[in-house]
Amino acid sequence: MTSPATAPATPNVLGFRITHRAMRGDTRRLAELTREIAEGRQRCDARRAAAIRDYVVRLCDGIHHHHSVEDASLWPLLVRSAGAEVDLGDLIEDHSALDPILDEIRAVAGEPARAAAPLARLADLLDEHIEEEERMIFPIIERHVSVADWNAVEEEARKGGSIRFELPRIEQYALPSELAELRRMAGPVLVMLLAMLRGGHRRRQRLIFGTL
Numbered sequence: 631m632t633s634p635a636t637a638p639a640t641p642n643v644l645g646f647r648i649t650h651r652a653m654r655g656d657t658r659r660l661a662e663l664t665r666e667i668a669e670g671r672q673r674c675d676a677r678r679a680a681a682i683r684d685y686v687v688r689l690c691d692g693i694h695h696h697h698s699v700e701d702a703s704l705w706p707l708l709v710r711s712a713g714a715e716v717d718l719g720d721l722i723e724d725h726s727a728l729d730p731i732l733d734e735i736r737a738v739a740g741e742p743a744r745a746a747a748p749l750a751r752l753a754d755l756l757d758e759h760i761e762e763e764e765r766m767i768f769p770i771i772e773r774h775v776s777v778a779d780w781n782a783v784e785e786e787a788r789k790g791g792s793i794r795f796e797l798p799r800i801e802q803y804a805l806p807s808e809l810a811e812l813r814r815m816a817g818p819v820l821v822m823l824l825a826m827l828r829g830g831h832r833r834r835q836r837l838i839f840g841t842l
Contacts, residue, residue, distance in 0.1 A: 640772045641780030642815075644808060646787075647768075649696065649796075650760045652803040656689055657756055661749035663839060668743035679742055681837045686739040686749075688795045690732040693756075695790045697725045703786045708767065711774040721767070724759040731755065797823055798831030 664682070666672040674682070701722075708716045731752050738744040771780060801809060801824050813820055835841065 639777070641775050641777055643768050643771060643780075644811060645784055645800075647764065648800050648804050648808060648812075649787075650764065652796075652799040653689070653693055653696070654753070654756050654760055655803055656685075656799065657693075657749060657753040659839060660686060660689070661746065661753045664742045664746035664749055668746045674742055678837060679740065681834060682742050682745075683740040685834065685838055686745060687736055688792060690736050690739075692791065692796060693752075694729065694732055696787065697728055699783065699787045699790070701725060703783045704767075707775060707779055707783060708770060711776075711779070712770050715774070716767075716770055721759065721763055724755065724762075727755060728752075793823070794827055794830075798827045801828070802831070802835075 660682070663672065667674045705718050705722070708718065731748055734748045735745055735752060738748070800812070804812065
């Protein structure tokens with residue numbers, strides 16, 4: 631347990647930062663993969679198509695859950711904590727554009743070639759949206775939000791997530807220094823869970839992308 635003397639004075643946004651990186655990275659990789667399948671530059675048998683479909687649906691569900699937590703928990707917290715310093719208009723508008731694209735992708739997830747175009751649109755939207763969100767919102771969180779309130783937001787994010795899907799991707803996209811920090815924060819439970827989930831994740835990655 632963290633003692634009062636060593637408790638952090640400001641929220642630690644590392645978890646959100648890595649989650650953002652994983653969402654952007656996977657969406658872009660899937661957009662490029664499905665484009666190559668559509669163009670006939672990669673083969674896609676039924677087994678690979680099924681794996682792509684499952685991964686795409688899980689990714690869309692994770693993105694939806696993440697922005698829903700921001701809408702329901704983070705945005706109201708920022709308004710309460712920072713007041714006039716925060717303008718969420720553009721970010722809220724981006725979120726309203728996300729769900730129709732996610733629905734479109736889910737509807738064609740079993741046909742990778744048809745998923746290529748909406749995945750590309752989603753990748754572009756996420757790149758722009760997340761860069762703006764981190765540039766504008768993260769400093770406000772660190773200046774105005776209490777550690778307790780931020781931890782409550784992170785707990786909401788964890789509640790609806792799929793640990794079997796999300797956790798190995800955190801390991802995949804975290805920098806070595808970031809992963810070491812996460813291990814210090816979470817302790818041996820994280821190490822054990824990663825060891826349990828790593829093999830299945832890597833097998834799925836090889837089947838879908840041919841590599842990590």
